[in-house]
Amino acid sequence: MNLFADIRTLVTDSLAALAAEGRLPDGLDLRNVTVEPPRDASHGDMATNAAMVLAKPAQLKPRDIAEALAEKLRADARVETVEVAGPGFINLRLTADTWRAIIPTVLEQGTNFGRSTLGQGKRVNVEYVSANPTGPLHVGHTRGAVFGDALASLLDFAGFDVTREYYINDGGAQVDVLARSVYLRYLEAHGKAVEFPEGTYPGDYLVAVGEALKAKYSDSLMDQPEDIWLAEVRNFATKAMLDMIRDDLKSLGVVMDEWFSEKSLYGTGRIEAALKSLDDKGLIYQGTLEPPKGKLPEDWEPREQTLFRSTAHGDDVDRPVKKSDGGWTYFAPDIAYHFDKVERGFDMLIDVFGADHGGYVKRMKAAVSALSGGTVPLDIKLTQLVKLYNKGEPFKMSKRAGTFVTLRDMIDKVGKDVTRFTMLTRKNDAPLDFHFDKVLEQSKDNPVFYVQYAHARVHSVMSKAGVAPDAAHLGLLQHPAEIALIQKVAEFPRLVEQAADSHEPHRVAFYLYDLAGALHGLWNRGNDEPEIRFIQEDKPAETAARLAMIRAVQVVIAAGLGILGVTPMNEMR
Template sequence: MDVFALFSTRIAAALHVLFPELDKALLSRFVVEPPRDAGHGDLSSNAAMIVAKPLGKSPREVATVLAEHFKHDRDVASVEVAGPGFLNFRLADQVWHQVLKSIGTEGENFGRSNVGAGEKVNIEYVSANPTGPMHVGHTRGAVYGDTLASLMAFTGYDVTREYYINDAGGQVDVLARSAFLRYREALGEKVEIPAGLYPGDYLVPVGKELAEEFGDRLLKDGEEAVLPLIKERTLAAMLALIKADLGKLGIKHDVFFSERTLHGQGGDIDLTLEWLRERGMVYQGRLEAPKGKTPDDWEDREQTLFRAKDYGDDTDRALIKSDGSYTYFAADIAYHRNKYLRGFNHMVNVLGADHSGYIKRLQAAVKAVSLGEADIDVRICQLVRLLRNGEPVKMSKRSGDLVTLADLVDEVGADATRFMLLFRRNDAAMDFDFALVKEQTRDNPVFYVQYAHARAYSVFRKADHELPALNLSDAAIKGAELDLLVHPADLELIRVLAAWPRTVAAAAVAHEPHRIAFYLHDVAAAFHGFWAKGNEDPQLRFVNVEQPKLTLARLALVDAVRQVLLNGLTLLGVSAPEALS
């Protein structure tokens, strides 16, 4: 039960009855939301302000008519007209009791919706070069993308989780040469990793596997001759390593798309450029030198250019290099046309902090290749600074120069990694302190939320101990007399829980999974706060041996807290323990 959606429907119905001349399209443009000041009521709507002008009336005049209508609604305790024409509602207690009942009835589906209406969405995230293990910079994007995918699936979108394998660039040749050195090392040769190659220990097992399979035969054939074979074996090994690293966080993709499949004669890039040329989206011309410092890859020559400026970019973009090979952007255009042809009119790309300059060019590419039918939201995940008691963390030997995803998860666990990386907006830089996330204090957000879930279970254990004759079955909890919950503290906690459906839908539409982490922290704070009140006022204790019926009603409230916390933690990919050690 979503009280905000419920009253949005009721206000639209009232407007239709009171002002039948209104265009029906207007009835979906107003909002129902919590007022900025909780003292103004439970719900607030700008409906009168949206429809007043078409009606030729003032917003307050329309709002007054609506207010008079809702005074006869048994679910409305009071309704007031405020400011220029806002409607502020206070709901009857029975509405909150209905919310509580719906949580018990809907269980794990509480908050699930059809906001997405089955729309296909492609969410591409991580997409790191397959040249080594995942590092912390990749981890934030991995957690963000995976959680967004879960969130959108929960709200009715048809989601595909995709990983774009950058396996066509020069870095793959560098990787293969680095693996060849490790192969020689495995055969007993003393080697040094020169500058420009990958020095990480993660290639040592690849070299050993090659030595075990081929012996010294690859040495006899020479490096250049065997490089293609080594490249294939090394890429496969790196992809397996990446999947294993992501698996530590419970992350799996539906599709692993190889960039190499775009290349080659008659490949997607060739076909895409031909398609663009037929529509006049490509031309031969020169690019003006960028203002300020001239980048190394800028060339003052006539070249093949995509009319990116016509589609919102700051400049047109080169598609073919001076050596005749395609630019990375040519592959990007072809790849996103491939997505569009697979039926994705909605795309989300999750990129690292160094890719902010890609936003407009990708938006231009998608707009062009779909003739305006598709859209893309490019999300940038900013840098994570790793600290230990406020001091920067030393680098990992395994990766050569970076702290890996595996390092992070092995030390603090998947739960802390996922929750903490989501407890801040993706576009804001963040500090991740190993010491903090290991603390069992209220300053540690993941512990604070998980402790609330575990505390809910402890309430039931306490009730079972102090009231052994009380029926604590699911049926008994669902049948509790909820109208006994009339104390302001009871109702305030239910109001917090009632915000879950609206929160999860809004987070999905806005592509902001951090809202879920923030909300769960609010739920935990409200629950812990209620517990503290019970320590001061016996009438607010969850378990009261003198009032078994009230106890059963309060247990229904506690169970609802547990359920909402479970639903939210599940979306975040974080466990919900029944007890904490």
């Protein structure tokens, strides 16, 4: 039940009635007509811009449209008052019974309350994490993993058919470096002293991999030339790293539907097929790029290359897909990978990249636009850096990883739920400061505790009440603070659709914090106004009605936390 959508339907039906009466022109485009909370809550419960957006196409004054529309809206039993303000804004107040009717719906639907048909079953591919399989996931990957996973859950909740996908970057030189690093650990496992050359991976996480390699091959790879063992060790090491990554993600509550190997694109004709698709559209040509802006590198020289005409699809410059020596650029397999996504029939693609991939956005969007003929949108979401602090000081690096703080470090220190919720307390493209001490505080300043405590507080009240929640007496809920809490509950379906449409799961975290605040505020108000306390010893009907109200709050908190991948708590310790 989306009350805002219901009232918007009332508005559009009223506009249609005015058109049928000849008071408005037929065929007006109503897509930009909105119904939403007013900026100033004192103006009412909802506001519509209908008169303002229709005035020009209708060739009428907005005030005249507003007055005629207000007349229609006042006739609806759900509407208490309608006021026309300024040049033609319309503010509405709904009856208290209309708001209270939300509670039975929430209790009946449970954590499915707020689910939407917005997506209409459209197929969406959300690709996230996609780290090189050369080591454990670090804190930057953690933010991308949490954001991507929450976004996928949000889209699923909003009615999309979502595929979670990991792109395994196993086609480049970095996996050869991994193999050489593992081989050094293999030698070390045999008692040899080794040194790690610059550019290899010296982290302790490869010790176990080297020992496992020894257990499988004994000493058969010892003192062998690289061309004998490289391919075998590369496959062994890559599998070991992917097992580690899967395990790391699982500890964060992330499970992928698809794992796509970059290596599968090479030598299979798939890169060639993708580029042929572009060539058939006249978008591949032989040419020479303009020199880079600014000071030229000493080794720069103009050379003819195979180029993708990405400027035809919104990019700033055309992009090389094949080097002058005949090898593929990094961009070529990425084009082929996204061509595969298009060929799999997805209606929308979403890529979650780290902040350092900002320069890749336009070229990738151009490629997907060209490959799909503009029919498949690609949204690229960049996740900004996370700075870690402990007691006000920058957090030290991980000994196990050697150079960075791992996902496992975070989970071991604060747990999955705290990690996930905290990572969603900022918009994805805003920097995030993660204070290990503060995210464990039991205070209002710690959003995850504040929301979890609201859920646990309701559980505690239910346990002590001695009566069951009952929506039969909701009319007894008269206090403005009670109605305000119910109104906040009613916002959830609208919030879900807005967050899903904008691909911004952090909005759910913000909403849950506000909802928890409204519940805690009402609880605290009961200290000064005993008549609105949740449990009324001598008034079982009022108690049952208030329990129904706060149970609805608890249900919505659980639904929202489910989207974020956070476990609701029944007690706080």
